[in-house]
Amino acid sequence: NIRRVTAVDIRARKGGEPIVSLTSYHAHTAAIIDPFVDFMLVGDSLGMVMHGMETTIPVTLDMMILQGQAVMRGSKRALVVVDLPFGSYEESPAVAFRSAVRIMKETGCGAVKMEGGRQMAETVRFLVDRGVPVMGHVGLTPQAINTMGGFKVQGRSEASAEAVLADADAIAAAGAFAMVVEGVVEPLARAITERVPIPTIGIGASPACDGQILVLEDMLGLSPRVPKFVKRFGSLAGMIEESVSAYAGAVRDRSFPGEENVYKPKT
Numbered sequence: 001n002i003r004r005v006t007a008v009d010i011r012a013r014k015g016g017e018p019i020v021s022l023t024s025y026h027a028h029t030a031a032i033i034d035p036f037v038d039f040m041l042v043g044d045s046l047g048m049v050m051h052g053m054e055t056t057i058p059v060t061l062d063m064m065i066l067q068g069q070a071v072m073r074g075s076k077r078a079l080v081v082v083d084l085p086f087g088s089y090e091e092s093p094a095v096a097f098r099s100a101v102r103i104m105k106e107t108g109c110g111a112v113k114m115e116g117g118r119q120m121a122e123t124v125r126f127l128v129d130r131g132v133p134v135m136g137h138v139g140l141t142p143q144a145i146n147t148m149g150g151f152k153v154q155g156r157s158e159a160s161a162e163a164v165l166a167d168a169d170a171i172a173a174a175g176a177f178a179m180v181v182e183g184v185v186e187p188l189a190r191a192i193t194e195r196v197p198i199p200t201i202g203i204g205a206s207p208a209c210d211g212q213i214l215v216l217e218d219m220l221g222l223s224p225r226v227p228k229f230v231k232r233f234g235s236l237a238g239m240i241e242e243s244v245s246a247y248a249g250a251v252r253d254r255s256f257p258g259e260e261n262v263y264k265p266k267t
């Protein structure tokens with residue numbers, strides 16, 4: 001019986017050895033990555049990655065719960081964090097608490113993540129005070145794509161950088177155990193990391209962050225297009241093409257199924 005990493009363990013890693021994390025949506029990939037990551041995020045990016053949606057806006061609480069259950073079944077060691085999807089938490093602290101409770105009860109995960117800064121600080125405090133560990137998410141927040149006018153790097157102007165710093169301060173002060181810092185200019189990610197007392201998890205941010213996260217399919221080389229901040233550590237799309245091409249050839253020339261793949265009658 002392996003003990004799961006907890007939100008409290010992650011919180012204690014501020015300024016220490018970098019925190020390793022990836023997104024995870026499926027039981028099998030969760031099992032493969034479990035020994036290597038400190039936490040895995042069931043991100044609402046699953047709408048785009050698994051379902052081909054253009055944004056994360058259409059993702060529902062039911063979708064997050066279904067994939068959260070799969071990831072919990074597949075993993076046993078890493079902390080599992082599940083995203084609160086657009087529309088499931090912004091209205092009020094009470095609405096956010098109800099959504100977070102559904103996620104925690106129905107998946108068994110150890111924490112939730114929500115996007116937003118100063119405007120969500122009261123909600124973060126409400127949840128944390130009632131037993132829900134919250135990971136924040138500041139900078140480029142994809143659920144706000146329609147008010148930001150696109151997936152745009154944040155903090156390029158002084159005013160924009162000040163706003164993200166104020167958001168990071170507010171989320172940390174509200175009791176979040178860590179925060180994702182996404183899509184900001186490098187010096188801003190560094191400044192946030194130096195300033196807040198909780199771990200920062202960078203994506204399109206800075207090597208100075210207390211940890212890093214990437215979308216698993218992006219770093220495996222499975223996603224057709226990836227942003228500049230992604231490094232492809234593998235080339236899974238090519239491996240799938242090769243395998244499927246070999247399978248198609250073997251079916252067509254009847255070399256598959258072979259002797260070893262068929263059942264013999266009992267004699």
Ligand code: KIV
Nearest residue numbers: 023043044045180203
């Ligand atoms: O949904 C997601 O994958 C995320 C990470 C990129 C931080 O929120």
Ligand code: NA
Nearest residue numbers: 043044045083
């Ligand atoms: Na997300």
